[in-house]
Amino acid sequence: MITLTIDNREITAKEGATLLQVCLDHDIYIPHLCYLEGMEHAAASCRLCFVEIEGVAGPVTSCTTIVKEGMVVKTDTEVVRHLQRASLQLLLSVHHVDCAHCPANRKCALQDMAKFLKVGLKPKYLEQHLKEPEIDQGHPYLDYYPNRCVLCGRCVLVCKNSHDRPFLTFAKRGLDTVISFYEEDRAEMPCDECLACVEICPVSALMKRKVG
């Protein structure tokens, strides 16, 4: 066990643990989207879980930081909050904000973070950009909503972990990046039964298709 200081609190943690996990375990909330407990290599793609560490230049992502003895961490500095807000606002600028009609309403990671960071759901300065079409129904069992998706990649990861290989993947690049599906024989797809990706999605971008 090692001891470190987070926001002036002395905390003991397991060696080898990530800073983000230690914070979450001690009820210190750090906004995050792409991190999953127990993941081997953090994707570090959502760029939200920034913290500042004494002696380290600039904010760093806590999901990729392994705790060290004597580490002094601040999770609530002005720089950290600025970056977190900037990242969230960017995500919201390509998000179809329509909470009233969204199944994720009230259990949405974006809503939670917006409330925590005191950010409006419709960013003032950034122009909204939405993808076409609103729903991708290429998958035999699932509907994908690209304008809800935050591309955290959790679905790709759980899919890979639940089966011996992933059925989901990132496709295209840049702003056009979406979650897509490998073309498969319907009969061989475990998706109808599994739905791990639907459950893990923080924003209801993947939904089981309603039949009929």
Next chain:
Amino acid sequence: MNPIYNQQVEQAFDAIRQEAISKTKAAKNEDIPEITIGKATCGLAAGALDTESAFKEALAEQGIQARMKSVGCIGHCYAEPIVIIDHPASGFPPIFYHQVTPGKARMLVKSFLLDHDPLFEHLLGAMRENEMIPQVLDFPRFQFEKRIVMEQSGFIDPGKIEEYIARGGYSQLVKVLQSDPEEIVQGVKRSGLRGRGGAGFLTGAKWEFVSRAEGKEKVIICNGDEGDPGAYMDRTILESNPHQLLEGMAICAYAVGAGRAIVYIRAEYPLAVQTITQAIQQAEALGLLGKNILGSSFDLEVVVFQGSGAFVCGEETALIKSIEGERGMPQHRPPYPAQSGLWGMPTVINNVKTFSSIPAIVRNGPEWFSEIGTKTSPGTAIFSVVGDVVHPGLIEIPMGVTLRHLIFDVCGGIPKKKGFKAVQIGGPSGGCIPEALLDTPVDFDALNHVGAMMGSGGMVIMDEDTCMVNVARYFLDFTQKESCGKCTFCRIGTHHLLRILDRITKGEGRETDLEQLETLSQDIKRGSLCGLGRTAPNPILTALRYFRDEFEAHIFEKRCPACMCRQLTAYYIDLDKCARGCDACVGSCPVEAIFTTKDRKKGIDQTLCVKCGECMTACPEEYSAVKKVSPPDLAPIVERPDK
């Protein structure tokens, strides 16, 4: 080291070298002329193949015997297709001809090869000192350059390993195979060589990490995924001297204890892929690569991997992912590739130019190398200079030379007597440097200091007619499209930057735009996962720093000072200069916007004009009557007579 091995290695190589020397000597028959043609991609694009067949046909017609030799690129791309003719019987030294079209080729065969008249009006210079023709080596370009990596580029046939060996090639590998690997690593470290891919990390330190890393298997990768718009350094080196690179890689592999090497080249470089693949086969056939190299018991398997052309795959972690067969997306570092790279193995990734510098460092010693260039950036820098410059091409200069010297002395300055505006260094994530900072020396730290970066060696020169807002927009458009889409700041942030710049160039800029550009750029720099995102805002930040007035003119006056942004510019015809009865512009206009006035001069109907600029090109130079103006409402109104 085992002394028996040493002797074996020397002996084995000596036989190879002797054979190479006699082979090249036999090929070079002093009695017949030799015609050397530059056939790297730049030469081919300029028509070297047509030139070559014209030579062959003309030789056959005239019944002259001559040896045709293919070489890579000599770096003088403005002069392609380049031909060097060595015709001893004429009494002239070997002569360098530029822009040799098929017509010129036929002329040369007849006049020079047959009648011994070297056609003075078509030659650039002689290849050695003589009393008849100025020597090219005395030209400023050759004088100011210092060639280490490119020393043999354009002189040896990249398809013939014996030419490289005959000129001393692979003997450094032989030397290294007889030394202690640690000594090599320390030597490279002492030389101060910094990675030529852009980041400028100390090469020797990287090698040291890998050589000391745990793990039975290690691997080295040559990063030839050159993707900067307008850059072609790595391509040219791969196409012109592949064996120098392979020798450098073999030295590295021996030094760090790697048994496998991969040359990663983008598939858009078919000639480079072909050249290096052939070179590997030749080296393996001679036992210079592969199993038990020269009997030393050192094995090195070298393979070529073709990248699919994503710019981000030049980033080392994304490159590794793409070799592993996954989507080319950068990973968080640490772990660094030196600790855990390809398939988890400790991996050295170096640029083509870095590896290609190694044989010279081993040959001349680390101290020799560290004395070239500056203290913190030793050695030479290779730039592909393009844009508004008299002599574009590939140049190799010692580090520390000023930009002014590089642009105006080495490359001949700006054409058409125009003024200099800016130089963009470091590819799409570099910065634009203004005239006032032209005395900045070319080295890693000085360029970073002014907001640009060394990058891998792309350099774009821009003249006074360039709009800096548009330039920033161009580069952002590139990085935005090439973002892999993984992390939030790069994926979405660069899109917003581009949207704002787009708006400004269209005259729809807002007062808050400049502040927003700055804040967003800083956030992207700080927040992005990999180097692509972290450097993507550089063109904007430097443009804002050095050319802020241009942004302000666009936003507040709806004016493009360089008259480049279409929506903010209008063309008009200066009636004082327009020649009565001249119709040159009328035919050039694709939308019939040009009409004839009552006194038989011309006017442009602004409501029809699409601002393509064709009329400006068509207007005869002695009139130069077509003018550009910004904002567009400054264009004088010329009444169109009723039909």
